[in-house]
Amino acid sequence: MTATEIAQTSVTDLINHMATQLQQQLGETLDEAKIIGIHTGGTWIAEQLHQRLNNPNPLGELNISFYRDDFTQIGLHPQVSPSNLPFEIDGAQVILVDDVLYSGRTIRAALNEIFDYGRPAKVSLAVLVDRDERELPIRADVTGTRIQLDTDQQIKLIGPEPLTLQLQEV
Amino acid sequence: MGKNIQLDSHGRLRHFLSIEGLNRTLLTEILDTAENFVSVGNRAAKKVPLLRGKTIANLFFEPSTRTRTTFDLAEKRLSADVLNININTSATTKGETLLDTLQNLTAMQIDLFVVRHSASGAAHFIAQHVPDSVSVINAGDGRHAHPTQAMLDMFTIRKHKEDFTRLRFAIVGDVLHSRVARSQIHALNMLGCPEVRVIGPHTLSPSHVEDLGVHFTTNMEAGLDGVDVIIMLRLQNERMSGALLPSKGEYFHYYGLTEQRLKRAAADAIVMHPGPMNRGVEIESAVADSGHSVILQQVTNGIAVRMAVLSMAMQQSNPEGA
Numbered sequence: 001m002t003a004t005e006i007a008q009t010s011v012t013d014l015i016n017h018m019a020t021q022l023q024q025q026l027g028e029t030l031d032e033a034k035i036i037g038i039h040t041g042g043t044w045i046a047e048q049l050h051q052r053l054n055n056p057n058p059l060g061e062l063n064i065s066f067y068r069d070d071f072t073q074i075g076l077h078p079q080v081s082p083s084n085l086p087f088e089i090d091g092a093q094v095i096l097v098d099d100v101l102y103s104g105r106t107i108r109a110a111l112n113e114i115f116d117y118g119r120p121a122k123v124s125l126a127v128l129v130d131r132d133e134r135e136l137p138i139r140a141d142v143t144g145t146r147i148q149l150d151t152d153q154q155i156k157l158i159g160p161e162p163l164t165l166q167l168q169e170v
Numbered sequence: 171m172g173k174n175i176q177l178d179s180h181g182r183l184r185h186f187l188s189i190e191g192l193n194r195t196l197l198t199e200i201l202d203t204a205e206n207f208v209s210v211g212n213r214a215a216k217k218v219p220l221l222r223g224k225t226i227a228n229l230f231f232e233p234s235t236r237t238r239t240t241f242d243l244a245e246k247r248l249s250a251d252v253l254n255i256n257i258n259t260s261a262t263t264k265g266e267t268l269l270d271t272l273q274n275l276t277a278m279q280i281d282l283f284v285v286r287h288s289a290s291g292a293a294h295f296i297a298q299h300v301p302d303s304v305s306v307i308n309a310g311d312g313r314h315a316h317p318t319q320a321m322l323d324m325f326t327i328r329k330h331k332e333d334f335t336r337l338r339f340a341i342v343g344d345v346l347h348s349r350v351a352r353s354q355i356h357a358l359n360m361l362g363c364p365e366v367r368v369i370g371p372h373t374l375s376p377s378h379v380e381d382l383g384v385h386f387t388t389n390m391e392a393g394l395d396g397v398d399v400i401i402m403l404r405l406q407n408e409r410m411s412g413a414l415l416p417s418k419g420e421y422f423h424y425y426g427l428t429e430q431r432l433k434r435a436a437a438d439a440i441v442m443h444p445g446p447m448n449r450g451v452e453i454e455s456a457v458a459d460s461g462h463s464v465i466l467q468q469v470t471n472g473i474a475v476r477m478a479v480l481s482m483a484m485q486q487s488n489p490e491g492a
Contacts, residue, residue, distance in 0.1 A: 063206065116214075
Protein backbone atom coordinates (compact mmCIF):
# COMPACT_ATOMS: atom_id res chain seq x y z
CA MET A 1 0.00 0.00 0.00
CA THR A 2 1.20 3.48 -0.79
CA ALA A 3 1.28 6.36 1.63
CA THR A 4 -1.61 8.03 -0.20
CA GLU A 5 -3.74 4.88 -0.12
CA ILE A 6 -3.12 4.54 3.60
CA ALA A 7 -3.93 8.19 4.28
CA GLN A 8 -7.21 7.79 2.35
CA THR A 9 -8.28 4.69 4.26
CA SER A 10 -11.49 5.36 6.15
CA VAL A 11 -10.80 4.54 9.78
CA THR A 12 -14.55 4.67 10.42
CA ASP A 13 -15.12 1.85 7.91
CA LEU A 14 -12.40 -0.20 9.57
CA ILE A 15 -13.96 0.28 13.00
CA ASN A 16 -17.39 -0.70 11.62
CA HIS A 17 -15.78 -3.83 10.21
CA MET A 18 -14.26 -4.59 13.62
CA ALA A 19 -17.63 -4.09 15.34
CA THR A 20 -19.33 -6.51 12.94
CA GLN A 21 -16.69 -9.17 13.55
CA LEU A 22 -17.01 -8.75 17.32
CA GLN A 23 -20.79 -9.18 17.08
CA GLN A 24 -20.33 -12.34 15.03
CA GLN A 25 -17.68 -13.81 17.31
CA LEU A 26 -19.10 -12.93 20.72
CA GLY A 27 -22.83 -12.94 19.94
CA GLU A 28 -24.99 -12.57 23.01
CA THR A 29 -22.05 -12.46 25.42
CA LEU A 30 -21.02 -9.10 23.91
CA ASP A 31 -22.99 -7.12 26.51
CA GLU A 32 -20.99 -8.71 29.29
CA ALA A 33 -17.66 -7.93 27.63
CA LYS A 34 -15.36 -5.35 29.16
CA ILE A 35 -13.64 -3.23 26.50
CA ILE A 36 -10.11 -2.06 27.32
CA GLY A 37 -8.15 0.30 25.08
CA ILE A 38 -4.35 0.57 25.15
CA HIS A 39 -3.19 4.14 25.54
CA THR A 40 -3.36 6.25 23.35
CA GLY A 41 -4.42 5.01 19.90
CA GLY A 42 -6.12 1.93 21.28
CA THR A 43 -8.24 4.06 23.61
CA TRP A 44 -9.57 6.07 20.68
CA ILE A 45 -10.60 2.90 18.82
CA ALA A 46 -12.00 1.40 22.03
CA GLU A 47 -14.20 4.47 22.59
CA GLN A 48 -15.64 4.12 19.06
CA LEU A 49 -16.27 0.39 19.45
CA HIS A 50 -17.83 0.96 22.86
CA GLN A 51 -20.30 3.38 21.25
CA ARG A 52 -21.03 1.28 18.15
CA LEU A 53 -21.67 -1.85 20.23
CA ASN A 54 -23.76 -0.02 22.85
CA ASN A 55 -21.66 -1.74 25.46
CA PRO A 56 -23.27 -1.12 28.88
CA ASN A 57 -20.05 -1.50 30.88
CA PRO A 58 -17.60 1.29 31.64
CA LEU A 59 -14.64 1.60 29.30
CA GLY A 60 -11.21 0.51 30.53
CA GLU A 61 -7.91 2.18 29.73
CA LEU A 62 -4.47 0.65 29.94
CA ASN A 63 -1.18 2.53 30.07
CA ILE A 64 1.49 -0.12 29.69
CA SER A 65 4.58 2.10 30.23
CA PHE A 66 5.52 0.23 33.41
CA TYR A 67 5.34 -3.15 31.67
CA ARG A 68 7.46 -2.45 28.61
CA ASP A 69 10.46 -4.69 28.02
CA ASP A 70 12.49 -1.84 26.48
CA PHE A 71 12.26 0.53 29.47
CA THR A 72 16.01 0.90 30.00
CA GLN A 73 16.48 1.68 26.30
CA ILE A 74 13.73 4.16 25.67
CA GLY A 75 12.94 5.37 29.17
CA LEU A 76 9.68 6.48 30.71
CA HIS A 77 7.31 8.82 28.99
CA PRO A 78 5.30 10.39 31.75
CA GLN A 79 1.75 11.11 30.70
CA VAL A 80 -0.86 11.91 33.24
CA SER A 81 -3.04 8.99 32.16
CA PRO A 82 -2.65 6.04 34.49
CA SER A 83 -4.37 2.74 33.79
CA ASN A 84 -8.01 2.72 34.76
CA LEU A 85 -9.95 -0.53 34.83
CA PRO A 86 -13.25 0.40 36.52
CA PHE A 87 -14.56 -3.19 36.80
CA GLU A 88 -13.61 -6.61 38.15
CA ILE A 89 -11.09 -8.42 35.96
CA ASP A 90 -11.62 -11.76 37.73
CA GLY A 91 -13.81 -13.90 35.49
CA ALA A 92 -14.35 -11.09 32.97
CA GLN A 93 -14.75 -11.42 29.22
CA VAL A 94 -12.23 -8.85 27.99
CA ILE A 95 -11.91 -7.22 24.58
CA LEU A 96 -8.43 -5.74 24.38
CA VAL A 97 -8.17 -3.01 21.73
CA ASP A 98 -5.09 -1.49 20.10
CA ASP A 99 -4.41 0.55 16.98
CA VAL A 100 -1.49 -1.30 15.37
CA LEU A 101 -0.38 -4.89 16.00
CA TYR A 102 3.25 -5.36 14.94
CA SER A 103 5.87 -7.12 17.08
CA GLY A 104 3.30 -8.19 19.68
CA ARG A 105 5.35 -6.75 22.55
CA THR A 106 2.75 -4.14 23.50
CA ILE A 107 0.10 -6.87 23.75
CA ARG A 108 2.43 -9.02 25.84
CA ALA A 109 2.88 -6.07 28.23
CA ALA A 110 -0.87 -5.37 28.28
CA LEU A 111 -1.69 -9.00 29.11
CA ASN A 112 0.83 -8.95 31.95
CA GLU A 113 -0.74 -5.81 33.35
CA ILE A 114 -4.30 -7.15 33.05
CA PHE A 115 -3.28 -10.27 34.96
CA ASP A 116 -1.94 -8.10 37.78
CA TYR A 117 -5.54 -6.96 38.27
CA GLY A 118 -7.06 -10.41 38.22
CA ARG A 119 -7.74 -13.54 36.17
CA PRO A 120 -9.99 -12.85 33.20
CA ALA A 121 -12.14 -15.69 31.81
CA LYS A 122 -11.23 -14.77 28.25
CA VAL A 123 -9.29 -12.07 26.43
CA SER A 124 -10.00 -11.30 22.77
CA LEU A 125 -7.72 -9.02 20.83
CA ALA A 126 -9.14 -6.44 18.42
CA VAL A 127 -6.77 -4.28 16.36
CA LEU A 128 -7.35 -1.63 13.74
CA VAL A 129 -4.29 -2.54 11.67
CA ASP A 130 -2.46 -5.84 11.62
CA ARG A 131 0.97 -5.57 10.09
CA ASP A 132 3.00 -8.74 9.89
CA GLU A 133 6.46 -9.49 11.33
CA ARG A 134 5.40 -10.68 14.78
CA GLU A 135 8.20 -11.30 17.28
CA LEU A 136 5.95 -13.17 19.74
CA PRO A 137 3.26 -15.84 19.35
CA ILE A 138 0.36 -13.40 19.48
CA ARG A 139 -2.54 -13.00 17.01
CA ALA A 140 -5.58 -10.77 16.72
CA ASP A 141 -9.13 -12.18 16.89
CA VAL A 142 -10.56 -9.17 15.10
CA THR A 143 -8.76 -7.02 12.55
CA GLY A 144 -9.78 -3.81 10.77
CA THR A 145 -7.29 -4.39 7.97
CA ARG A 146 -3.99 -6.11 7.22
CA ILE A 147 -1.13 -4.10 5.80
CA GLN A 148 2.30 -5.25 4.68
CA LEU A 149 5.04 -2.70 5.13
CA ASP A 150 8.82 -2.52 4.85
CA THR A 151 10.76 -2.57 8.11
CA ASP A 152 11.78 1.07 7.69
CA GLN A 153 8.13 2.11 7.46
CA GLN A 154 5.83 2.86 10.36
CA ILE A 155 2.09 3.24 10.44
CA LYS A 156 0.58 5.59 12.99
CA LEU A 157 -2.96 6.44 14.04
CA ILE A 158 -3.50 10.19 14.29
CA GLY A 159 -6.41 11.43 16.38
CA PRO A 160 -8.61 11.67 18.28
CA GLU A 161 -10.72 13.80 15.88
CA PRO A 162 -10.66 12.87 13.05
CA LEU A 163 -8.96 9.49 13.18
CA THR A 164 -6.60 8.99 10.25
CA LEU A 165 -3.78 6.62 9.41
CA GLN A 166 -0.37 7.94 8.44
CA LEU A 167 2.59 6.20 6.87
CA GLN A 168 5.96 7.34 8.20
CA GLU A 169 9.47 6.52 7.03
CA VAL A 170 11.82 5.86 9.95
CA MET B 171 29.84 22.44 43.07
CA GLY B 172 30.94 22.86 39.46
CA LYS B 173 29.63 20.22 37.11
CA ASN B 174 26.09 19.14 37.83
CA ILE B 175 26.52 15.46 38.57
CA GLN B 176 22.78 14.98 39.03
CA LEU B 177 22.09 14.96 35.28
CA ASP B 178 23.42 12.75 32.51
CA SER B 179 24.60 14.06 29.15
CA HIS B 180 21.00 14.06 27.87
CA GLY B 181 19.84 16.23 30.79
CA ARG B 182 18.00 13.34 32.42
CA LEU B 183 18.04 12.53 36.10
CA ARG B 184 20.99 10.35 37.05
CA HIS B 185 21.39 11.06 40.77
CA PHE B 186 18.81 12.83 42.92
CA LEU B 187 20.83 14.68 45.54
CA SER B 188 19.17 18.07 45.90
CA ILE B 189 16.51 20.23 44.27
CA GLU B 190 19.19 22.79 43.41
CA GLY B 191 20.71 21.97 40.05
CA LEU B 192 17.44 20.66 38.62
CA ASN B 193 14.87 22.72 36.72
CA ARG B 194 11.14 23.22 36.55
CA THR B 195 10.73 20.81 33.63
CA LEU B 196 12.40 17.98 35.55
CA LEU B 197 10.44 18.68 38.72
CA THR B 198 7.21 18.61 36.71
CA GLU B 199 8.31 15.38 35.05
CA ILE B 200 8.82 13.81 38.50
CA LEU B 201 5.33 14.92 39.57
CA ASP B 202 3.70 13.68 36.34
CA THR B 203 5.48 10.34 36.54
CA ALA B 204 4.42 9.96 40.18
CA GLU B 205 0.82 10.59 39.11
CA ASN B 206 0.99 7.40 37.04
CA PHE B 207 2.37 5.38 39.93
CA VAL B 208 -0.43 6.30 42.34
CA SER B 209 -2.79 3.79 40.73
CA VAL B 210 -0.34 0.95 41.35
CA GLY B 211 -0.93 1.32 45.10
CA ASN B 212 -4.68 0.98 44.62
CA ARG B 213 -4.55 -2.38 42.88
CA ALA B 214 -4.93 -5.87 44.26
CA ALA B 215 -1.40 -6.70 43.03
CA LYS B 216 0.62 -3.64 44.05
CA LYS B 217 3.55 -4.29 41.76
CA VAL B 218 4.87 -3.39 38.32
CA PRO B 219 7.87 -5.10 36.68
CA LEU B 220 9.78 -1.93 35.79
CA LEU B 221 12.94 -2.48 37.85
CA ARG B 222 12.98 -6.27 37.78
CA GLY B 223 16.53 -7.56 38.08
CA LYS B 224 17.88 -4.30 39.54
CA THR B 225 19.41 -4.30 43.00
CA ILE B 226 18.88 -1.35 45.29
CA ALA B 227 20.67 -0.83 48.60
CA ASN B 228 19.12 1.40 51.25
CA LEU B 229 22.00 2.77 53.31
CA PHE B 230 20.61 4.38 56.42
CA PHE B 231 23.33 5.80 58.65
CA GLU B 232 20.66 7.63 60.62
CA PRO B 233 17.36 6.32 61.96
CA SER B 234 14.22 6.77 59.88
CA THR B 235 10.80 5.17 59.82
CA ARG B 236 8.68 6.86 57.16
CA THR B 237 11.39 7.55 54.62
CA ARG B 238 13.00 4.13 54.89
CA THR B 239 9.76 2.14 54.77
CA THR B 240 8.32 4.16 51.88
CA PHE B 241 11.56 3.79 49.89
CA ASP B 242 11.50 0.08 50.69
CA LEU B 243 7.87 -0.22 49.52
CA ALA B 244 8.49 1.90 46.42
CA GLU B 245 11.42 -0.34 45.42
CA LYS B 246 9.46 -3.53 46.02
CA ARG B 247 6.46 -2.21 44.05
CA LEU B 248 8.85 -1.62 41.16
CA SER B 249 10.03 -5.27 41.48
CA ALA B 250 13.62 -4.37 42.39
CA ASP B 251 15.65 -6.55 44.75
CA VAL B 252 16.15 -4.60 47.95
CA LEU B 253 18.96 -4.66 50.45
CA ASN B 254 18.34 -2.79 53.71
CA ILE B 255 21.65 -2.17 55.33
CA ASN B 256 21.58 -1.48 59.03
CA ILE B 257 24.65 0.66 59.47
CA ASN B 258 24.69 0.50 63.28
CA THR B 259 25.46 -3.21 63.25
CA SER B 260 27.54 -3.27 60.08
CA ALA B 261 31.26 -2.99 59.52
CA THR B 262 31.35 0.80 59.91
CA THR B 263 31.23 0.25 63.63
CA LYS B 264 34.33 -1.91 63.23
CA GLY B 265 36.19 1.06 61.77
CA GLU B 266 35.53 0.62 58.07
CA THR B 267 35.35 4.00 56.35
CA LEU B 268 32.36 5.19 54.33
CA LEU B 269 34.37 4.77 51.15
CA ASP B 270 35.37 1.17 52.00
CA THR B 271 31.77 0.27 52.80
CA LEU B 272 30.71 1.78 49.50
CA GLN B 273 33.37 0.01 47.47
CA ASN B 274 32.41 -3.32 48.98
CA LEU B 275 28.78 -2.76 48.14
CA THR B 276 29.66 -1.63 44.63
CA ALA B 277 31.60 -4.87 44.22
CA MET B 278 28.31 -6.64 44.88
CA GLN B 279 26.92 -4.96 41.74
CA ILE B 280 24.36 -2.71 43.34
CA ASP B 281 22.54 -0.56 40.76
CA LEU B 282 21.26 2.20 43.02
CA PHE B 283 21.98 3.50 46.50
CA VAL B 284 19.46 5.31 48.66
CA VAL B 285 21.46 7.18 51.29
CA ARG B 286 20.52 8.81 54.57
CA HIS B 287 23.36 10.30 56.59
CA SER B 288 23.75 12.81 59.41
CA ALA B 289 26.55 14.62 57.56
CA SER B 290 25.59 17.27 55.00
CA GLY B 291 27.01 16.30 51.60
CA ALA B 292 27.24 12.56 52.30
CA ALA B 293 25.04 11.53 49.34
CA HIS B 294 26.96 13.88 47.06
CA PHE B 295 30.24 12.35 48.23
CA ILE B 296 28.95 8.86 47.51
CA ALA B 297 27.65 9.90 44.09
CA GLN B 298 31.14 11.11 43.19
CA HIS B 299 32.64 7.72 44.01
CA VAL B 300 30.26 5.25 42.38
CA PRO B 301 30.81 3.70 38.92
CA ASP B 302 29.11 5.30 35.90
CA SER B 303 26.17 2.94 35.81
CA VAL B 304 25.23 3.42 39.46
CA SER B 305 22.74 6.01 40.72
CA VAL B 306 22.45 7.63 44.14
CA ILE B 307 19.33 9.09 45.76
CA ASN B 308 19.59 11.34 48.77
CA ALA B 309 17.17 10.33 51.52
CA GLY B 310 18.33 13.17 53.76
CA ASP B 311 21.82 14.47 54.50
CA GLY B 312 22.44 16.44 57.68
CA ARG B 313 20.87 19.89 57.49
CA HIS B 314 21.39 20.09 53.74
CA ALA B 315 18.66 18.45 51.66
CA HIS B 316 15.83 15.94 51.60
CA PRO B 317 14.71 16.21 47.98
CA THR B 318 12.26 13.28 47.80
CA GLN B 319 10.42 14.66 50.84
CA ALA B 320 10.18 18.06 49.14
CA MET B 321 8.84 16.42 45.96
CA LEU B 322 6.20 14.40 47.79
CA ASP B 323 5.13 17.64 49.46
CA MET B 324 4.90 19.36 46.06
CA PHE B 325 2.90 16.39 44.79
CA THR B 326 0.49 16.59 47.72
CA ILE B 327 0.08 20.35 47.23
CA ARG B 328 -0.61 19.84 43.51
CA LYS B 329 -3.34 17.34 44.40
CA HIS B 330 -5.18 20.01 46.39
CA LYS B 331 -4.23 23.29 44.75
CA GLU B 332 -4.04 23.82 41.04
CA ASP B 333 -1.49 26.46 40.30
CA PHE B 334 1.75 26.96 42.23
CA THR B 335 2.10 30.47 40.83
CA ARG B 336 -0.98 31.69 42.72
CA LEU B 337 -0.34 30.23 46.17
CA ARG B 338 0.92 31.67 49.42
CA PHE B 339 2.96 29.42 51.70
CA ALA B 340 4.00 29.50 55.33
CA ILE B 341 6.80 27.26 56.58
CA VAL B 342 6.71 27.28 60.36
CA GLY B 343 9.28 26.28 62.92
CA ASP B 344 12.80 24.95 63.08
CA VAL B 345 14.12 25.95 59.65
CA LEU B 346 17.65 26.13 61.01
CA HIS B 347 17.97 22.36 61.42
CA SER B 348 15.59 21.39 58.65
CA ARG B 349 16.85 19.85 55.42
CA VAL B 350 13.19 19.39 54.51
CA ALA B 351 12.53 23.15 54.65
CA ARG B 352 15.60 23.93 52.56
CA SER B 353 14.55 21.49 49.83
CA GLN B 354 10.94 22.72 49.97
CA ILE B 355 11.97 26.35 49.57
CA HIS B 356 14.11 25.52 46.52
CA ALA B 357 11.29 23.47 44.98
CA LEU B 358 8.66 26.13 45.64
CA ASN B 359 10.88 28.80 44.07
CA MET B 360 11.58 26.59 41.06
CA LEU B 361 7.87 25.90 40.56
CA GLY B 362 7.16 29.63 40.56
CA CYS B 363 5.53 30.23 43.95
CA PRO B 364 5.22 33.95 44.44
CA GLU B 365 5.22 34.05 48.24
CA VAL B 366 6.92 31.80 50.76
CA ARG B 367 6.97 32.96 54.37
CA VAL B 368 9.24 31.47 56.99
CA ILE B 369 7.90 31.80 60.53
CA GLY B 370 9.88 31.01 63.65
CA PRO B 371 12.09 32.37 66.41
CA HIS B 372 15.39 33.99 65.39
CA THR B 373 17.31 31.25 67.19
CA LEU B 374 15.81 28.57 64.89
CA SER B 375 16.18 30.46 61.61
CA PRO B 376 19.30 30.43 59.48
CA SER B 377 21.01 33.80 59.28
CA HIS B 378 20.27 35.47 55.92
CA VAL B 379 17.24 33.18 55.44
CA GLU B 380 15.85 35.89 53.11
CA ASP B 381 18.63 35.06 50.66
CA LEU B 382 16.67 31.88 49.86
CA GLY B 383 13.93 34.08 48.40
CA VAL B 384 11.52 33.95 51.33
CA HIS B 385 9.96 36.48 53.72
CA PHE B 386 10.90 35.95 57.35
CA THR B 387 8.77 36.83 60.36
CA THR B 388 8.80 35.92 64.02
CA ASN B 389 5.09 36.70 64.31
CA MET B 390 3.00 33.55 63.83
CA GLU B 391 -0.35 35.36 63.56
CA ALA B 392 0.79 37.82 60.92
CA GLY B 393 2.69 35.14 59.04
CA LEU B 394 -0.35 32.89 58.69
CA ASP B 395 -2.59 35.64 57.35
CA GLY B 396 -4.33 34.39 54.21
CA VAL B 397 -1.88 31.57 53.39
CA ASP B 398 -3.06 28.61 51.26
CA VAL B 399 -0.57 26.06 52.52
CA ILE B 400 0.94 25.72 56.01
CA ILE B 401 3.98 23.51 56.34
CA MET B 402 4.81 22.70 59.96
CA LEU B 403 8.31 21.50 60.82
CA ARG B 404 9.37 19.18 63.59
CA LEU B 405 11.32 20.57 66.50
CA GLN B 406 14.56 18.62 66.09
CA ASN B 407 15.70 17.96 69.61
CA GLU B 408 18.44 15.57 68.48
CA ARG B 409 20.17 18.22 66.41
CA MET B 410 20.02 21.01 68.98
CA SER B 411 23.05 21.96 70.93
CA GLY B 412 22.97 24.91 73.29
CA ALA B 413 20.06 26.89 74.56
CA LEU B 414 18.05 27.72 71.44
CA LEU B 415 14.67 27.55 73.16
CA PRO B 416 13.48 28.39 76.66
CA SER B 417 11.05 25.44 76.77
CA LYS B 418 8.74 23.35 74.62
CA GLY B 419 5.78 24.91 76.36
CA GLU B 420 6.87 28.37 75.45
CA TYR B 421 7.53 27.28 71.87
CA PHE B 422 3.95 25.98 71.60
CA HIS B 423 2.68 29.21 73.10
CA TYR B 424 4.29 31.28 70.35
CA TYR B 425 4.53 28.93 67.37
CA GLY B 426 2.23 25.96 67.96
CA LEU B 427 -0.41 25.61 65.23
CA THR B 428 -3.75 25.77 67.05
CA GLU B 429 -7.30 25.79 65.68
CA GLN B 430 -7.48 29.45 66.65
CA ARG B 431 -4.39 30.36 64.64
CA LEU B 432 -5.46 28.22 61.68
CA LYS B 433 -8.42 30.59 61.24
CA ARG B 434 -5.93 33.23 60.08
CA ALA B 435 -5.15 31.21 56.98
CA ALA B 436 -7.36 30.86 53.89
CA ALA B 437 -10.59 28.96 54.59
CA ASP B 438 -9.45 26.06 52.39
CA ALA B 439 -5.84 26.06 53.61
CA ILE B 440 -4.08 22.70 53.90
CA VAL B 441 -1.77 21.77 56.79
CA MET B 442 1.33 19.65 56.13
CA HIS B 443 3.99 18.07 58.33
CA PRO B 444 6.88 15.87 57.20
CA GLY B 445 6.63 13.79 60.38
CA PRO B 446 7.27 12.61 62.97
CA MET B 447 4.95 15.07 64.67
CA ASN B 448 5.43 16.34 68.21
CA ARG B 449 1.78 16.79 69.14
CA GLY B 450 1.33 19.64 71.57
CA VAL B 451 4.76 21.07 70.72
CA GLU B 452 4.54 22.38 67.16
CA ILE B 453 1.00 21.32 66.34
CA GLU B 454 -2.24 20.86 68.27
CA SER B 455 -3.75 17.38 67.96
CA ALA B 456 -7.10 18.81 66.85
CA VAL B 457 -5.37 20.47 63.88
CA ALA B 458 -3.28 17.45 62.99
CA ASP B 459 -6.43 15.32 62.81
CA SER B 460 -8.65 17.96 61.19
CA GLY B 461 -10.02 18.14 57.66
CA HIS B 462 -7.31 20.67 56.79
CA SER B 463 -4.57 18.17 57.53
CA VAL B 464 -3.06 16.26 54.58
CA ILE B 465 -0.31 14.72 56.71
CA LEU B 466 -1.25 11.09 56.08
CA GLN B 467 -1.73 11.76 52.36
CA GLN B 468 1.89 12.96 52.36
CA VAL B 469 2.93 9.52 53.57
CA THR B 470 0.91 7.68 50.89
CA ASN B 471 2.11 10.04 48.16
CA GLY B 472 5.68 9.44 49.29
CA ILE B 473 5.54 5.96 47.80
CA ALA B 474 4.45 7.09 44.32
CA VAL B 475 6.93 9.97 44.26
CA ARG B 476 9.79 7.69 45.29
CA MET B 477 8.75 5.17 42.64
CA ALA B 478 8.94 8.00 40.09
CA VAL B 479 12.38 9.15 41.17
CA LEU B 480 13.77 5.61 41.37
CA SER B 481 12.54 4.68 37.90
CA MET B 482 13.68 7.95 36.36
CA ALA B 483 17.16 7.51 37.81
CA MET B 484 17.33 3.94 36.51
CA GLN B 485 16.18 4.70 32.97
CA GLN B 486 19.56 6.20 32.14
CA SER B 487 21.38 3.05 33.23
CA ASN B 488 21.70 2.05 29.59
CA PRO B 489 24.09 4.53 27.95
CA GLU B 490 22.51 3.80 24.54
CA GLY B 491 19.21 5.14 25.78
CA ALA B 492 17.96 8.29 24.09
